[in-house]
Amino acid sequence: MIDFLIGLFLASLIVALFTTRLYRLLLWYSLNSFTLGLLALGIGRSIDDNAMIITGIITIVIKAIAIPYVLKNLSQKFHFVRQITPEIKVQYAIMLVPAILVFTFYLSEPIVHMIHTNANYVAVSISSLFLSLLLMMEHKNVAPKIIGFLSMENALFLLGITATDGMPMLVELGIFFDLLMAIVVINLLFHKEELRV
Amino acid sequence: MIYYFGTIFVLVLIAPILLSYIKATKMLLLFKRPISLLQGYRNFSKLLQKETIISEESSAVTRWAPFLVLSPLLVILFFLPPVTQGAYYVSFVDAFTITGLISLSTFFLMLLGLDSASAFGGMGSSRESFIAALVEPAMVLTIFSVSLMAGNLGIGQAGVNLAEHFPKEHMASFLFAGISFFILLIAENGRIPVDNPETHLELTMVHEAMILDLTGVYLAIIESAASIKFVIFASLFASLFIPFGYGLIAPLAIGVFILKLFLIATLVAILEVNTAKLRLFKIPNLLGLSIVFAFLSLITFYVLGA
Numbered sequence: 001m002i003d004f005l006i007g008l009f010l011a012s013l014i015v016a017l018f019t020t021r022l023y024r025l026l027l028w029y030s031l032n033s034f035t036l037g038l039l040a041l042g043i044g045r046s047i048d049d050n051a052m053i054i055t056g057i058i059t060i061v062i063k064a065i066a067i068p069y070v071l072k073n074l075s076q077k078f079h080f081v082r083q084i085t086p087e088i089k090v091q092y093a094i095m096l097v098p099a100i101l102v103f104t105f106y107l108s109e110p111i112v113h114m115i116h117t118n119a120n121y122v123a124v125s126i127s128s129l130f131l132s133l134l135l136m137m138e139h140k141n142v143a144p145k146i147i148g149f150l151s152m153e154n155a156l157f158l159l160g161i162t163a164t165d166g167m168p169m170l171v172e173l174g175i176f177f178d179l180l181m182a183i184v185v186i187n188l189l190f191h192k193e194e195l196r197v
Numbered sequence: 198m199i200y201y202f203g204t205i206f207v208l209v210l211i212a213p214i215l216l217s218y219i220k221a222t223k224m225l226l227l228f229k230r231p232i233s234l235l236q237g238y239r240n241f242s243k244l245l246q247k248e249t250i251i252s253e254e255s256s257a258v259t260r261w262a263p264f265l266v267l268s269p270l271l272v273i274l275f276f277l278p279p280v281t282q283g284a285y286y287v288s289f290v291d292a293f294t295i296t297g298l299i300s301l302s303t304f305f306l307m308l309l310g311l312d313s314a315s316a317f318g319g320m321g322s323s324r325e326s327f328i329a330a331l332v333e334p335a336m337v338l339t340i341f342s343v344s345l346m347a348g349n350l351g352i353g354q355a356g357v358n359l360a361e362h363f364p365k366e367h368m369a370s371f372l373f374a375g376i377s378f379f380i381l382l383i384a385e386n387g388r389i390p391v392d393n394p395e396t397h398l399e400l401t402m403v404h405e406a407m408i409l410d411l412t413g414v415y416l417a418i419i420e421s422a423a424s425i426k427f428v429i430f431a432s433l434f435a436s437l438f439i440p441f442g443y444g445l446i447a448p449l450a451i452g453v454f455i456l457k458l459f460l461i462a463t464l465v466a467i468l469e470v471n472t473a474k475l476r477l478f479k480i481p482n483l484l485g486l487s488i489v490f491a492f493l494s495l496i497t498f499y500v501l502g503a
Binding site: 001003004006007008010011014015018090091093094097098101102105106120123124 | 365366367368369370371372373376481482485486488489490492493496497500501502
């Protein structure tokens with residue numbers, strides 16, 4: 001089941017790379033975070049870690065529901081461009097995405113030998129880190145760049161819950177506060193943008 | 198033996214019902230009064246009674262091509278994975294044969310479009326060849342990676358292996374192959390993001406443009422070929438990617454299989470209602486996504502073993 005969820009995590013990120021509409025991108029980000037939350041719940045239950053279960057619930061509530069909702073409201077408020085065509089052509093992205101995946105899968109080979117539990121997931125989370133970097137790179141507009149940043153955070157979170165046997169609760173809460181701060185900063189940025197226009 | 202032929206018979210019978218079911222579901226979702234599930238049969242009998250007129254410009258190709266569109270698809274029906282335990286199946290037919298037979302049928306359909314000597318038919322044929330050329334590599338890759346997971350290159354044997362030992366440890370690459378195959382199912386059958394089967398508008402036509410000049414019996418044959426193509430793809434999806442219910446007793450297993458077919462048809466209908474048709478030059482993007490997923494499924498299987 002965890003394999004299935006991690007596949008869904010990577011799949012939603014790859015589909016997000018090819019979308020050209022903002023609301024559809026928010027939907028894929030929401031699905032991505034939702035699978036991440038379910039993964040945290042699943043892994044937390046299998047290693048019997050209450051902190052991870054709480055983190056999973058917070059992930060689903062904040063990242064899968066609240067942040068896409070807030071971003072959608074913001075985009076309606078500030079009249080964002082909703083057509084977001086990637087700067088990298090699809091033909092090149094089709095070659096680039098498998099190349100990144102193959103590269104990172106081999107890159108994580110030495111690390112995989114060190115970690116005995118859930119070794120594959122490390123490779124997937126590093127590759128999703130690179131893919132969300134690509135998502136940030138291939139767009140000019142600010143909204144998809146934010147989504148790229150947030151999915152990079154998702155990838156790091158996945159690395160955190162799979163590579164270690166549960167991070168300390170304090171660190172995870174700190175990450176969530178960071179995220180909220182980032183959203184506040186983004187909001188301020190938009191206000192500034194609006195003033196300039 | 199009886200289950201083997203019985204399944205093929207049921208699949209042929211259910212093919213028009215499935216397409217009518219998709220249409221009915223879409224109409225229901227759009228708050229229209231849905232058509233009857235037997236509409237496919239009604240259309241078929243109506244077309245059989247109609248006069249068959251052949252254009253003076255067309256050659257003998259129009260007379261024999263409709264049969265050659267239908268017959269490769271009928272041959273594929275015999276090669277599909279078994280539905281119940283103890284049924285006969287052909288174990289040695291691999292992905293290349295299935296893809297080859299499908300493209301043989303598509304080839305004759307394209308000839309049929311060209312033969313009517315109208316600009317419309319030629320346009321439809323060129324678009325169809327454009328889509329078919331992009332579908333084939335992804336289709337071979339997808340079925341190939343599923344066969345690798347199942348441990349056998351033959352489609353029938355792969356279906357049995359998947360049903361008996363479901364590859365839980367390869368769930369991620371299995372999911373990628375499933376996504377890829379679903380996109381192919383939509384593209385090959387000309388459903389909405391790729392082609393709109395309901396309109397006769399110039400801009401949206403691929404399949405309808407090629408068969409615009411056909412009437413009567415020939416049109417009936419082509420329409421049943423289209424429905425059988427959908428049933429082939431849906432049953433491949435059902436037995437390779439949803440391999441459950443195989444071990445049940447025979448009548449129940451066939452019932453579960455038919456339920457899975459209707460589930461796939463519902464998925465297609467929901468997708469059709471929720472998406473707009475893509476521009477023709479955006480279709481390579483969609484099919485490129487399917488190739489990415491097929492390739493991804495292979496490399497996750499090889500490198501990660503997940």
